[in-house]
Amino acid sequence: MTGGPFPFPRRATEAMLAWTGARIEHGPDPKHGAQAFDVLEPVLGGSITREGRTPDEVFGLFTDTIVPSTRPFGHPTSLSFVASAPTRAALSFDAALGAAGIFAGNWDGGAGAVHAENQALRWIVDMAGWPDSAGGVFVAGGTLGNLSALHAAREWRAARIARPDRWAILCSTEAHSSIRAVARVMDVDLIVVDAHETGRMSAQAAADRLESRVFAIVANAGATNCGAVDDIAGLADLAETHDLWLHLDGAYGLAALADPVMRPQFDGIERAHSLIVDPHKWLFAPYDSCALIYRDAAHGAAAHGQQAVYLDTVDKNHFNPSDYALHLTRRARGLPLWFSLAVHGTDAYADAIARTRQVAETIAAGITKMQGLDLLLGPQLTVILFRPTAMTEDEMIAWAEGHRRSGALLCLPTRWRGEMVFRLCIVHPETDAEWVLNILKTLTR
Ligand SMILES: Cc1ncc(COP(=O)(O)O)c(C=O)c1O
Known part of the structure; x- marks a missing residue:
């Protein structure tokens, strides 16, 4: 490949790969952080010109201005929000994955990648104690994972009861802000249950606020602000009694399934209908990645997927990730987790x-x-x-x-x-x- 109208010297590619290798080896600089617009604009403003600039010049903007003005979340002293800690294996592989340019929206485009991603999903499914019917997809983040799961939940519930005037989701005061955002997008109400003083929602508190228009209970499996895990077993009982969908927001916390000491906190997970966990948080993968999994993958497929004449030739007999969330085109963003798991072992x-x-x-x-x-x-x-x-x-x-x-x-x-x-x-x-x-x-x- 010559590059056609876009020539790019091999030397420039090698320089960028050398920087990438050093960065992966040494990690981020903890002194880096956001800069004001007035600092960035004189350097980055006008960086796109009609004639273009040399790769060295433009990559220099990245290494000398862009990277230093970002927060070093991957550093071990970064203990705010929910930071990240990607392994060197995952980061190295992510660079290779970018170069491979794989379309992983469907089996036709990315069969090998999709199959390997599903190995990583299977690891999570097994830790949850879910059956072979479980499955899902890696989406960009927890917000999209929650939205996709809760859309599937409403479709599932709508097939079982008469449509109420207003649908509602039940969650706790400690639910992540993305649940409120999802409710807004779906145009449904939120019933917000007071959490215990530790931030945990009890099944009794949830039962006291339950209404017939609720289609899903969202349980925190690691609330962001306080780490609380709701009474998942009690909420699973409640969901079963009232024929409701139980979704676990474990974007941060469900990584703890892998630790036998913390695992019992999630008892009852085997009866939830869907879960999310972000590998870019506590599963040592780079941004951005959220594992969205349905206990019965068919419930995800019933709610999602896109039909179009130009997609008619797509192989429908194999696993198509675009059938399980609100997206079509996607990079194989679960693969860095797969690679790191496969290299290091569970x-x-x-x-x-x-x-x-x-x-x-x-x-x-x-x-x-x-x-x-x-x-x-x-x-x-x-x-x-x-x-x-x-x-x-x-x-x-x-x-x-x-x-x-x-x-x-x-x-x-x-x-x-x-x-x-x-x-x-x-x-x-x-x-x-x-x-x-x-x-x-x-x-x-
Ligand atoms: C518990 C929880 N749920 C959902 C989210 C949203 O995830 P994302 O930022 O990946 O969209 C986050 C954090 O960001 C979270 O901590």
Whole structure:
């Protein structure tokens, strides 16, 4: 291939691959972070011209301006939001996958990729204790996964009861913001159940708010802000009694299925109808990837899929990922997880997730021993909420910003029961508990 109207020297490709290799080897710089528009515009504004520029010049914009002005989520000191911790295997493979240019929307376009992705889905299905009928697809993120699952849920329920004036989803106060966004897109109401003080929704609290127009219960399998896992077994009973769909939002938390110590928290999962888990969160895969799985894949296929005359030749007898979510074209975004799992083995995954739990336990225990810090919650999975007793909100924000800028620690405040608190969420197996505790000591002075 010559490049036709788009010549590109081999030397430039090699330079980019060399940078890629070094970046994967060394990881992100913890001092990097967002820059203001006024800083970026003079460099990146006008970077697209009629005549074009040399690859070195433009790639230089990427390495010297774009990358340094992004948050280093993959660094072991990045403990806010839900960060990410892709393995070097997954990152290396992702670069190769990009070069392969595979269309993985259907079997015709990406049979081998789709088959391998389904191996990774099968690992999750087996951990959930779901039958052979289970299946699904990797979508871009948890928001799209939740939307696709809840659309399937409503179709399923609509086939069983007369359509109410308004449909509703039942979830807890700790449900992720994406559930509210999904309800808006689907034009359905949300019935929001008060969670217990730990952030957990009980089956009784859900039963007390249940209405006949509800088509799905969404259970947190690891609430983002507090790590709570709802009473999945109790909610499965409730769903069974009322013939409702039970969806588990485990975008963050369901990775913990791999750890035998945390696994019992998800008892009842075997009776849920759908789940999501984001490999780009706690399953050591790069952005972006969400595993959306139906216990009975046929329920996903009944709700999704696109028909068009130009698609009539597509092989309908094989597994077509586009039949299971709201999308058609897709990259094989489950393959970096597959590659990393296949290289390292599932035991290494179980060990790495158990290690993050132990790091969270060590940090929480250290916080309880420090005068001037109150441990409020956790670890729940690997989320910890705590508060410095003698700091104002402004001081907390300034402390967090100082440590973010220096690259020492990304530990940002959140709110818990209306009060500003610090939140840590550990997903990186190389996070060093002693390092974190030494920095937290500066909160007590
Ligand atoms: C529990 C939970 N659900 C859903 C989402 C949405 O996922 P995404 O950002 O991948 O769309 C997130 C986080 O982002 C989450 O933590």
